[in-house]
Amino acid sequence: MLENREGQRVPDVTFPTRVGNEWVTVTTDELFAGKTVILFALPGAYTPTCSSTHLPRYNELAPVFKREGVDSIICLSVNDPFVMSAWAGDQSAANIDMLPDGNGEFSEGMGMLVEKRDLGFGKRSWRYSMLVKDGVIEKMFIEPDVPGDPFEVSDADTMLNYINAEAKLPKRVTLLTKPGCPHCDRAKKHLSENDMPYEEIQLGKNGVTYSSLVAISGRGTVPQIFIDGEHVGGADDLEHWLAKSA
Structure with a gap:
């Protein structure tokens, strides 16, 4: 059962990441403390729904979220830093902070680490999004626990509608x-x-x-x-x- 963790703090995790050609560690405290943050998690970089819809729409609406008081938008996946960096470049996702949860520690701490062995993926994150304020989860949108890769509620428009249903959308x-x-x-x-x-x-x-x-x-x-x-x-x-x- 995928647990809704609204009202709880995000897991305390240190992420090995890459900045330029250097290894840099980033903690959840650095990412969330004193900030309003949207995090959306997905099964894998370069996968169809993630590349065609999930990531691009958050990137597209990032200026709107910023006007609504969101400090940063994080895309998390159980992939290594090199893959996440390459995917960000491929998607021109300059408005999104890519967070590689390579060991699955954050996803496991969220109760969102699931088996995808049938697809040859091993363990991956379930698809969800959440609004986090000063490290505390205010709102979670978790995809239904059904076979496959549902994409119904963790999208950018659902999150924006929660934050401000009257927000003015950019023209496409x-x-x-x-x-x-x-x-x-x-x-x-x-x-x-x-x-x-x-x-x-x-x-x-x-x-x-x-x-x-x-x-x-x-x-x-x-x-x-x-x-x-x-x-x-x-x-x-x-x-x-x-x-x-x-």
């Missing part, structure tokens, strides 16, 4: 671009000046082609910009959209 912006395109650079400049983070999908990378551009946007020129799922258009269209939204 996606740009289809190509290298050397001055209009693409102009669009990105406008977005940066308006404090609107964006996802860039570049033609010629990861199988994205001209046919992909036409299929997605119905147009054959770049950039093509989407905001919250709405097709805005090119750089000029973005300027008009920003002027109307001002």
Whole structure:
């Protein structure tokens, strides 16, 4: 049975981590004392749900959490420091502190260390999230104890809804671009000046082609910009959209 530990202190653990090319130890006291911290734990770096949804959304909403008084967001997994560091770079997760619980001590202390032998993983953390204030767990969202890897309640939006259901969410912006395109650079400049983070999908990378551009946007020129799922258009269209939204 996965125990909810709200009202309890986090386990007292020392983590071997890497900073640059050096080994550095970090304690739970250093991570949590006097701070408001979100920690979300997951089964493994590079795994599908963790890479496509769990980590990216916390990274995306990090500025919103900061405005709501959260000092740091920690992603914990029973992986070694090298794997966690490489995964952070692969995900461009600059807003997240990666915490390698390589020996599973923290996960075991939380009662969240589970067997994943059927997948060849050995012991891993169950998926959960928690809000910790000055080392004391205020709120936990634990995934249901069912077979597989459920992902229903430990997501970033559920946590934000608990902290402040009225918090203003950032707009989701996606740009289809190509290298050397001055209009693409102009669009990105406008977005940066308006404090609107964006996802860039570049033609010629990861199988994205001209046919992909036409299929997605119905147009054959770049950039093509989407905001919250709405097709805005090119750089000029973005300027008009920003002027109307001002």
